[in-house]
Amino acid sequence: MKLSSAEKTWAEAALEAIIPPGGDVTPLSANDTKSIAVLEDMVMWLSGMNAVGLRAAVWFFEFGGATFGGVGLCKRFSRLPLGDREAAMVKLNHSNFFFFRQMALLMKTVACFGFGADDRVRAALGMDRPVKFVKRGLSS
């Protein structure tokens, strides 16, 4: 199963609302650090229901704004300005509905897999000791 280009755009809008550009530590956003690649991999390689569930989450963000952001968010999520998307994501993250909080947590986990793995982010956070990788396992 692959994300369509439209679904990628929708997902990137949500990921950017989790980790937006700007800030004192690093200006990089989830989209600058290719968090979308994590989501694409998961949708591609997770088994049946898990992949379907992830894909459904992307649709939830794009079309479910009115359910978690109120009537003012009845527009499609990816068409909202970043500030509005971020505000909606904050609301979702603190929602009293467990399902909504899980949606925010899911997207945050995906965003951070990409963001926290980026060398530029790691350097900005102060990680100044590169890992010395060595060979392991069988010779082949």
Next chain:
Amino acid sequence: MTAVDERVFERPVSGRRQRDAADWVIVGTGPAGAAVAETLTKAGHDVVMIEEGRWIKKDEFNGRAFDAQKKAYREMGAVAAMGRSVMPVVQGRCVGGGSVINAAIIWRLPPDVLARWRREFDIGDAIDDRELAAAFDTIEHDLNIHPTSDGALGRNHALLKQGADKLGYESRIIPRNERGCEGYAQCLSGCPIGAKQSMDLTYIPASLARGARLYHSAEAGHIDVEAGRARRVHAEFKDPLTRARRGRLTVEARRGVIVCASTVQSPLLLWRSGIGLGSGHLGRHFMAHPGASIAAVFPEEVRIWEGATQGWDSEHFRESDHIKFEGLALPPDLFIGRLPWVGMDLKKALAEYDRMANVGCAMVAQAEGSVRPLGGGPLITFTPTKQDMINLRKGLRILADIMVAAGAVAIVPDIHGVPGRLSRDQLGLIDQASIDPRSYTMAMTHLFGTCRLGTDPQKSVVGPDFQVHDTRGVYVMDSSVFPTNLGVNPQHSIMAVATIAAKRLAG
């Protein structure tokens, strides 16, 4: 190609079907399967190992959490237990199993837990004290087990010790199976420098060198039983990630099949094979150590990305409140996502990132769940009891106190309904938090109980000889046979019990 390489297969040697035969067929190569292979091959037995995951070779762990989850975790870490909450269930799926992605923590089976098994679960003579002690000694020697070195401890864990000392709580350094750990806090993403003495670097190559064969990327599907005795195992070669099929594998078991596929997968394999169903206990009594963590902000640098992932713990409240504390040093791709904010609030929190510590509270949960087949996979159900949640909330409060005693200026608890950041005089808000499991971000590790051990065939799945009550020649030797959870990290106990069980087969 070395002689060992020649005994490792990820597809049929030719065509679409591979056949083999051995004295013993071991399903699963985690700590249990590897210990069984080590014991049986040392005694001169002919062994075949079947592993669903693949052998992760040189340079493949690159310090990136998601990349490791893709290669070495079941469902990339997306397996979840369903119940009142949804809880990730962390399981390895690779040659070496959980030993590749755990924090290399080695604790012996607590004597009070073994005493309870004998007292309440009638395990007969399954686990003899002297045999157990001998097995622990051997494993500790073989895996170079020693206390976390000063150089690999890291400040995150030093703060846990400091705070616990100040409050008078017992705490201790963690012994680990590693050789040359440099403290990159990457244990959960596969050791990038090969220091962790996981099974893929120790017992499995040693068993291969003694003549064992390993079929990896091969999913065991069915155990054939004829005249009440296990005869062979059927498996399918599949790419673990893409699930592309590469052919079939059939291994004749001259003496028996030893299932070490994990607390989730072992009962499923038995279920598919129609084995062990007689007692009605297969897949029941699923137990675990669910847990949650808190972060703490200090006035000085902590550098959470340095040090062993886990190097210090406290069992002070294990017997009284069924909780345990551990330092948990993580890389940013795992730690940032655990902070309770999103958007610019999350980015602002990064300004304090180098001054943050992280400590976890694991529950010795009293709740029991179940594992059942659903479609091609498992349906895991689990809901912590009310008392479990009261214990967890208490544990998180104590951890907050410990961190404050160590000098923390703020606590970041990640509990729904509690502010994301608490000052030192706001810690009482944790005591008032809901005990609804949905209010906590929890994960579940250390799984037990679905093929319970016992002498009574009506109350257990395997007998004291680790053989399934209703089928000769099928043995289960992983943590699914443990009647309860342990309260400590289980790798050492799993390996020791598997060693004892295998030694009896070896004669």
